[in-house]
Amino acid sequence: MVGNGPSWSLLVLLAALAVLAVAASALDRALADQAAGRTVSRAVVLDPLVAGLRLLFVARRSTRTSDGLLWRLGAGTVLTVPVLAAVVVPLGGRAVADLSIGVVWYTALVALLWVGVFLVGWGGNSAYALVAGYRFVAQALAYEMPLALSVITAATAAHSLRVGALVQAQQHLWFVVWMPAAFVVYLIGALALSFWGPFATPVAPDLAGGVLVDVSGVDRLLVRAGQYVALVSAAAFAVPVFLGGDLGPVLPPWLWSLLKTVAVLAVLVTARSRLPLVRMDRFEELAWVVLIPLVLVQLLVVCIVILATPLA
Amino acid sequence: MDLRAQLSAVAFRRPHVLLAQCPGGTGQRLHVERALREWGWPVAGSPADADLLVITGEPTGRLAGDITRAWDALPAPRARVNVAWPAGADEIRAVLRAGHKSVLQEAAETRSGARRNSHETTKRGGAAHEDMDMGEVDGLSMADRADDRDGLSLDVLHAPLGPVLPAWPAGLRLDVTWQGDVAQHVKTVVAPVADGLPAFWDDPWLRCLQGECVQVAAVERHRAAAHLDSLTRLLALTGPPGLAVSAALARDRLLAGEPAAEVEPTVHRLAGRLRRSRLLRLMTSGLGVLTPGQLAAAGVTGPALRASGARHDLRMADPAYPVFEPVVQQHGDVLARLLQWADEAAASLRLARDESAVLPPRVGAVESPRGQLSLDEAAPSVRLVDLLTGATTGAEAAAVRLVVASLDPDTDSIRDGVINPTDPDVELSGSHRGR
Numbered sequence: 001m002v003g004n005g006p007s008w009s010l011l012v013l014l015a016a017l018a019v020l021a022v023a024a025s026a027l028d029r030a031l032a033d034q035a036a037g038r039t040v041s042r043a044v045v046l047d048p049l050v051a052g053l054r055l056l057f058v059a060r061r062s063t064r065t066s067d068g069l070l071w072r073l074g075a076g077t078v079l080t081v082p083v084l085a086a087v088v089v090p091l092g093g094r095a096v097a098d099l100s101i102g103v104v105w106y107t108a109l110v111a112l113l114w115v116g117v118f119l120v121g122w123g124g125n126s127a128y129a130l131v132a133g134y135r136f137v138a139q140a141l142a143y144e145m146p147l148a149l150s151v152i153t154a155a156t157a158a159h160s161l162r163v164g165a166l167v168q169a170q171q172h173l174w175f176v177v178w179m180p181a182a183f184v185v186y187l188i189g190a191l192a193l194s195f196w197g198p199f200a201t202p203v204a205p206d207l208a209g210g211v212l213v214d215v216s217g218v219d220r221l222l223v224r225a226g227q228y229v230a231l232v233s234a235a236a237f238a239v240p241v242f243l244g245g246d247l248g249p250v251l252p253p254w255l256w257s258l259l260k261t262v263a264v265l266a267v268l269v270t271a272r273s274r275l276p277l278v279r280m281d282r283f284e285e286l287a288w289v290v291l292i293p294l295v296l297v298q299l300l301v302v303c304i305v306i307l308a309t310p311l312a
Numbered sequence: 313m314d315l316r317a318q319l320s321a322v323a324f325r326r327p328h329v330l331l332a333q334c335p336g337g338t339g340q341r342l343h344v345e346r347a348l349r350e351w352g353w354p355v356a357g358s359p360a361d362a363d364l365l366v367i368t369g370e371p372t373g374r375l376a377g378d379i380t381r382a383w384d385a386l387p388a389p390r391a392r393v394n395v396a397w398p399a400g401a402d403e404i405r406a407v408l409r410a411g412h413k414s415v416l417q418e419a420a421e422t423r424s425g426a427r428r429n430s431h432e433t434t435k436r437g438g439a440a441h442e443d444m445d446m447g448e449v450d451g452l453s454m455a456d457r458a459d460d461r462d463g464l465s466l467d468v469l470h471a472p473l474g475p476v477l478p479a480w481p482a483g484l485r486l487d488v489t490w491q492g493d494v495a496q497h498v499k500t501v502v503a504p505v506a507d508g509l510p511a512f513w514d515d516p517w518l519r520c521l522q523g524e525c526v527q528v529a530a531v532e533r534h535r536a537a538a539h540l541d542s543l544t545r546l547l548a549l550t551g552p553p554g555l556a557v558s559a560a561l562a563r564d565r566l567l568a569g570e571p572a573a574e575v576e577p578t579v580h581r582l583a584g585r586l587r588r589s590r591l592l593r594l595m596t597s598g599l600g601v602l603t604p605g606q607l608a609a610a611g612v613t614g615p616a617l618r619a620s621g622a623r624h625d626l627r628m629a630d631p632a633y634p635v636f637e638p639v640v641q642q643h644g645d646v647l648a649r650l651l652q653w654a655d656e657a658a659a660s661l662r663l664a665r666d667e668s669a670v671l672p673p674r675v676g677a678v679e680s681p682r683g684q685l686s687l688d689e690a691a692p693s694v695r696l697v698d699l700l701t702g703a704t705t706g707a708e709a710a711a712v713r714l715v716v717a718s719l720d721p722d723t724d725s726i727r728d729g730v731i732n733p734t735d736p737d738v739e740l741s742g743s744h745r746g747r
Binding site for chain 2: 058065201213279
């Protein structure tokens, strides 16, 4: 059913990530326009591209005694890591690389985002960027365990780490139905890993933009685009893991994958304007003392169900 | 190149604006913010993200130097406009459009090879030594080390907060000594208002004290708008972005003259949503607690005092307000001050329903949005500025921002020489006569 795609599937993945990232940004702008009382025109779909064009025109800044290599490398990492992580996500039954350890691949790669964001904060030799970089590290410590455990819960139910096997195991019932806590924790982790919405303290206005305080031009474009691609990547990964992948009645499989991804992405994007900023000095404890036990209890329930029901 | 001009015209059709607010520029700042919101021009969080620098009010003291530093940090293409007083809404929009044109012109002209690279020192360690063997790099010395509150030896960084910062009082600068992200030592510097510039938020009460008769409805609408303005800044830092925009919209509707009865439901809904938000409560309760004793000792009155539980409102004893019940919160933390503004705004709009009531001219003190206002005493915001050093020392970065935003001193009302002269950590930078 799910397997490796043809050689041009990487191009399809890149195109899909780009289109969905632009769509996510356009949705966010449309919501902001509506909230501010401006008329939402159809041209809002092109606004993210215009913003990217602007960043290509803006001069690239440098600061004194910055670590140029690591600074620019950090910005590049924020964009490339989510793309690499998404190679295990199947679209309509075919993934670019349906690795036997697909789940671990994804989780490990999004952990590289820590390096990217922190280097953007550290490389510029700027006090507020450094503080914001450390904010992201604290955030990563908070979300990483719950996120990993939620994905492990799904993998346990499927008896496999291969994403294709997770989709196959959901033929009769999607995982989101009988492990909702894991899904909710996954969504929280998705918001946190892309420092979006309530978890945007690393780029928050209180530190004049956080890690982006001295970043302009191409580097800013890389980080911002990387943020959206990370959101899309996380939304796309939620689909085979919790929402049954490409399974669905009438429409073609690839359309189901796409629609489910768009639905999760819409939920993640709208979270920004509705939720207050979450600071780690209050949330860290909550993540370790509430979210981890919650996911562990969910994992226990899943294990009991698996042991109780005979293997199909 | 024509193609470059066309592409840059598309790319910069909505320039990012960095607002450099100076004391005395509140009226202009409100018009600018409204124009930016209507046109969809984003407000930049830092100079690196800005194309257009908009200066409102008149830079005094060290503020001119700080604004020049912010200007130097703007990447090309860039432009800079001054919105001076007096200027009406249309003039301000014309000035902004002229600035936009300058940005477009520079974007069309600058050749890619000649991109301006700005070098900005944003991390200075310790004291600047001229010694080469102190481990200098590019003229910057290594950061000093000092013991922090836990006795650990940490790097000491001197990085100021403000004055060109989003959601920040105009002309205020906190010279902070950071260790990690904890503010170990804070020095408050305020730029005084230039001569002749009005105190926007205190205007109706000043007129009342100077012998004019003002309508209670107009006064209470102005108070509601002032509280919504403070609330917008605080919500830009904490709370849901949607509610920050909602507060700004309500404020602009009130300032544009919309009837209080039409804006009241929106404000009431806003206050309700803020109170019910559990995540907001989790994030802001218990932060920046100021007890009634502390506030009374500092001479603070107004919403900051009422948010800590003290029922002190000059309107209680005022015959122009026959049945007046002051709005009071508990705990005196950032959340309490946030809810206090929202609840007081809603209460003011309820009071503003009565169009006939009149506030006769009075001698003595009146209750203005920041506190007790009288002509022969220092403005209530001076007391708030005095509080800042004590309330922010030892707090970590986010808490410092939230405490300042929750007190929100109105620097328009701080005239020359009234800052507490005995406190070495509070300073009025320069005089308005010499810039």
